[in-house]
Structures are given as C-alpha cells and as structure tokens.
Amino acid sequence: MKIKKKLIPVICATLLFTGCVKQQSAVENKEEIKQEVAGEFAKKSEEEQSRIMDEFQKLIEGDMSEIEVMKFVNNNIDTMSKENASKLVLGIEKVQGERMYKFFSDDIKEELQKLDYFVDLNKLESYNIESKELKEFLTVAKKSGYKLIAPEGMYDLIKDYEFLKNEYSEYVTEEIADYLNIVAMESKEPLMDDGEVVISWDEVYKRLAASEKFLHDYPKSEKVEVIKPLYLDYVMSYLYGANNTPVFDYSMNQDEADTMNEKAKASYLSIDYKASSFGQLVKTYIEILEKNEFKLTDEVDEYRKGIYEKLNM
Structure with a gap:
C-alpha cells in the first residue's frame, strides 16, 4: 500500500504535466494558424499586385539604379504571391545584367589593380582605401548586389547570387529558390x-x-x-x-x-x-x-x- 501511495502523486504529476503540454501545444498550434492566416491576409489583392507589377516593369525599363530597384522590391515583396515575388527577384537580376558594367569603368579597374590586396566587398570597413572615387564605387557595388572576383589576377564584377539567395529565397517559388541555390554556389x-x-x-x-x-x-x-x-x-x-x-x-x-x-x-x-x-x-x-x-x-x-x-x- 505504501508503494501505491507513493505512485499516486507521481502519476498525478505526470498527468498534470501531460495536460499542460497538450494545452501548450494547442495554444502554439492556434498561434501558428493565426500567423498563417494573418500572412494570407497580408497579401495584396490580385488587382493591387497587378498594379505593383506594372509599376515595377516601368521602373526596370527606366534608368533607376539597382539600389532603388531593390528598395522597391523590399517594400513590396512580402505582400506578393510567390509567382509575382519571383518576377520581382528576376527583375533585379535582369537590371544587374544590363547595368553591371556601365559603372565598372576602366579607371576603376586600374585603381583596383594598383592595390596590393584583394578587395572583398563584405570586408570593406577593414580596408584603408584612399581614393574617394574607388571607395564610393565599392560601397555602391556592394549595396547593388555585386561582388568582385579576380580570375588570373584581373578584377571583374559579377552578380552576388548568394546575396539574392539569402535575401529573397523565402519569398519566391520553389523553382526560383532552386535556381538561386545553384547559381549561388557558383557565385560563392x-x-x-x-x-x-x-x-x-x-x-x-x-x-x-x-x-x-x-x-x-x-x-x-x-x-x-x-x-x-x-x-x-x-x-x-x-x-x-x-x-x-x-x-x-x-x-x-x-x-x-x-x-x-x-x-x-x-x-x-x-x-x-x-x-x-x-x-x-x-x-x-x-x-x-x-x-x-x-x-x-x-x-x-x-x-x-x-x-x-x-x-x-
């Protein structure tokens, strides 16, 4: 009988704990559902999304900078469907491809070649770069989603797909997420x-x-x-x-x-x-x-x- 008496509190405590866990799980599940519903409601209507996409198309066909294009995308992407979000991200990629070399001038290349170290855009703060023009270029290049490489000792500018992947994969379709993952490996x-x-x-x-x-x-x-x-x-x-x-x-x-x-x-x-x-x-x-x-x-x-x-x- 003594054993039974000792077991009762333990069993009660176990049941109480189990009940608490179930209750907590139920609360967490409700919270997750609320967040999912809230996320769905946060998406703009098809009409609003269509208007945004039209505005975006005009933006990338104009002379807006990569930074301004990214700002537009960042302000709207979480309210768009995955399909439209994918178009926004691919729009950034398109703009980069068209404008990448327009500001990567020969003068900038010469300035880079004069340096006795490789410039990693993710470590700009650690370099003592005297040329204001070069420093400004490097800062803008990083914010614009580019990276520097130096195959065979010669500097070149490429799209930083790892940046695009890390910034936008969660918003896009599985297809475009898979695409970004592949090209990001090669970019890195x-x-x-x-x-x-x-x-x-x-x-x-x-x-x-x-x-x-x-x-x-x-x-x-x-x-x-x-x-x-x-x-x-x-x-x-x-x-x-x-x-x-x-x-x-x-x-x-x-x-x-x-x-x-x-x-x-x-x-x-x-x-x-x-x-x-x-x-x-x-x-x-x-x-x-x-x-x-x-x-x-x-x-x-x-x-x-x-x-x-x-x-x-």
Whole structure:
C-alpha cells in the first residue's frame, strides 16, 4: 500500500504535466494558424499586385539604379504571391545584367589593380582605401548586389547570387529558390580559376546533380538556358578535369597510359550514383575503369566521350 501511495502523486504529476503540454501545444498550434492566416491576409489583392507589377516593369525599363530597384522590391515583396515575388527577384537580376558594367569603368579597374590586396566587398570597413572615387564605387557595388572576383589576377564584377539567395529565397517559388541555390554556389565558389578546378571532385558532382535535378524538375523554366550550360560544365569537369587539374594524371612515360588521379578516383568510387542520371552512367564507367586498371586507354576515353555526347543532346 505504501508503494501505491507513493505512485499516486507521481502519476498525478505526470498527468498534470501531460495536460499542460497538450494545452501548450494547442495554444502554439492556434498561434501558428493565426500567423498563417494573418500572412494570407497580408497579401495584396490580385488587382493591387497587378498594379505593383506594372509599376515595377516601368521602373526596370527606366534608368533607376539597382539600389532603388531593390528598395522597391523590399517594400513590396512580402505582400506578393510567390509567382509575382519571383518576377520581382528576376527583375533585379535582369537590371544587374544590363547595368553591371556601365559603372565598372576602366579607371576603376586600374585603381583596383594598383592595390596590393584583394578587395572583398563584405570586408570593406577593414580596408584603408584612399581614393574617394574607388571607395564610393565599392560601397555602391556592394549595396547593388555585386561582388568582385579576380580570375588570373584581373578584377571583374559579377552578380552576388548568394546575396539574392539569402535575401529573397523565402519569398519566391520553389523553382526560383532552386535556381538561386545553384547559381549561388557558383557565385560563392567558382568551379574554375586559371585553368584549374578549384573545388573538390565531390563538390563538382554535388553541383552537377543539383543542376540535373533542376533540368528534370523544370524542363520549361526560362532558367534552363542558364542551368544547362552550367550543368555541362560540371559534366565536362568531372569527366576530364582541366588543364592544370586533369582527371587522369599525365604519365612521364610516353609508352604508358595516364593514370586516374587518386582524389578523382576516390570521388568516383564514393558518390551517390542514384542522385543523377549522370551517376548511373558513371557506375557503368567505373566497371570499364576497373577493367583498364584506372588508366586512360582508348576504351576508357571512348566511353567518357560517349557520356558527354549523350548528355549534351
């Protein structure tokens, strides 16, 4: 009986706690529903959205700066449907593409080349830049959604897709979110630099698989024309490498076939073959490589050529 007496308070406490949790969950669920409903009501009517989109179209066809275009988008995007929000974000991308080099003058390039360090726009405050013109350009470039790169030591200005992804992915359709994710990876860490593949073989395959999935999921997307060439670049790089990072290391003996690079080989043997159609082709390719002791024989070369040709249709 003593045991039973001790159990009763424990059971009661447990029931009380369980009841509290249920009650709390119910309150949280109601709050989530309220927020969802409030979010729906926050969306403007189709008529209002249409008016905003017309205004936006006139804006990007005019001479408004990238910063002003972004300000318009930021003031309206959370009240728009995902489809219209996507059009707003793609509008920013379009404006950037048209105006990117208009203010990236030769004088600015010369000023940049004079510096003895690389300028990361995310770290502007840490640089002591004397030229007011250059400092103003860098500040505007960052606010306009650009970034600097220096392939082969020469400065260039590109769209900072990672910025667009981080700022707007939550508002757009799944299609455009997937698109931004793919191009943001390339924007953050380019595949190539100075004739060399500068990301890991596993990363090349990861991007390849993501690009292939996009092409499969959204065959009619207007962004196919951007993703398809990128996809083929990844395919070519994964199969062949680059001048300074070939998949098959050059043999010092002319009579001996080139042997597969160990890092590339490790990637080929460990990737998720089911993640892409390309992966399925690589799985068969591995059998041919093993048969040829991972050397670049005529049979191996012909098969990898066939893989690229099949995917480049």
